[in-house]
Amino acid sequence: MKERLLEIFSRLYEKFGPQHWWPAETVDEIVIGAVLTQNTAWKNVEKALENLRNNGLLELKKLSETNVETIKELIKPAGFFNQKAIYLKNISDFFVKSGGLKELSHLDTKTLRQKLLNVKGIGKETADSILLYAFKRPIFVVDAYTRRLIERHKLCDCSSYDEVQKLFMENLPLDEKLFNEYHALIVKLAKEFCSKKPICNGCPLEGV
């Protein structure tokens, strides 16, 4: 299994090259983007991020001081704006009251993950995205694409988030750089080949 997972990574990396994730200028932007992209095309998230940037609100501390209605209007392009505006307030308040990135960085990964999951609006995937891309922790992010990959290539019969995550984390070195590229490459693969079609045409993973 270790060899198969590494072979898949190699093929994707050779085909697409480094993805340079997370596409953001600051850590705050990563956290905000992670919430906005929940079940939403990244293209729409970029519009919402740009609206926040143009209003000087692309910072967690700023958002914690902004009323929800204002945030709703600015993030509308990203969809689910009524919920996400509240979610952004929740995660912003959490960061502020916790002393910001610097203080939270002192916590071990398990503790930090649990604290993030306690924030309403932050589920497993969003929490792990923040841990991996904002805090640089070696956590594997599992998304819908990852599950399709597992299913189509019959890597295991697991389906739950935790089971799929364990599959990768117990069969790969716990390397933040590796997990960063791996997840980004799976998203890239899905966008290029397997988004809607059940079978990839010209998919770089043929025969794996």
Add this chain to the structure above:
DNA sequence: CACCAGGAATGTA
């Protein structure tokens, strides 16, 4: 027109 996108919360059984 239908379907999907870098999910999560809530309710039901």
Add this chain to the structure above:
DNA sequence: TACATTCATGGT
């Protein structure tokens, strides 16, 4: 634990 429903804009 395992599903079903709801949330909402914008691209294909």
